[in-house]
Amino acid sequence: MRKPITTTAVLTLAALALTGGLTACSVDGGPPSADGPATPQMTMEAPAADAVVEEEEAEEVEESAQDQLSAYGETWEYDDGIAVTVSTKGQTVAGEYAFGANPGDQVLLFEVTITNNGTAIFDPTMASSTVNYDSTSAERVFDGDTVVFEGKILPGASLTETQAFAIPNTKATDVLYMLTPDFEHEEALFFGSITPKAGA
Structure with missing residues (x-):
């Protein structure tokens, strides 16, 4: 079960988002410490959709170049x-x-x-x-x-x-x-x- 994000985690997430360093993340509970409950741990995940977008953009560039050329006789x-x-x-x-x-x-x-x-x-x-x-x-x-x-x-x-x-x-x-x-x-x-x- 996903644990609620604490105030500290929210501030950390906001800071990462502002600096452009956050692509995707999940927050999971870490091992309990001697002084209290488990500390939230963040795992960075690169979205797989980025690779798909880059591939589609490359295909669009290739199609655009082909559209700009006519064959001889056309x-x-x-x-x-x-x-x-x-x-x-x-x-x-x-x-x-x-x-x-x-x-x-x-x-x-x-x-x-x-x-x-x-x-x-x-x-x-x-x-x-x-x-x-x-x-x-x-x-x-x-x-x-x-x-x-x-x-x-x-x-x-x-x-x-x-x-x-x-x-x-x-x-x-x-x-x-x-x-x-x-x-x-x-x-x-x-x-x-x-x-x-x-x-x-």
Whole structure:
């Protein structure tokens, strides 16, 4: 049977709670002393629920990270109707006059489409993109086959460009592509492995 908590035990419990040192406890009677009845003894117990909460929080963080990534070929949509689709378009090699890579370097191509499903005209000229692979930031390559966003996108219309980044075929795994449509939109994130073409 649990013994009633004495005034001394109550004060001790309050002190522990204020200092943050109390997680869970039980009060049991200790052996009787020569001068009086048994002295209450406290046993500290770590609640098992803490481990469950920590595990659930870790799972929520993992799910949140996955929710922030789109696969190549999928579409990232914003609340105002702007949508970004990024697909892989194969591999090539940098030409003689390429900027951002040496002639003959392996280059990955991305097809990037910005669609305006909103009601206002959208200006994509401030769009910027970055690609990371194997803990490395890829260099963007400008060659005859690549272009940049120009002009305006009317409501209901879209604009597509091809972007090139210098990435060795052997490193085309876990490639993270990031595009910011303009200063008012957050980054659209696309992630996945890219299978090189035979002979590329």
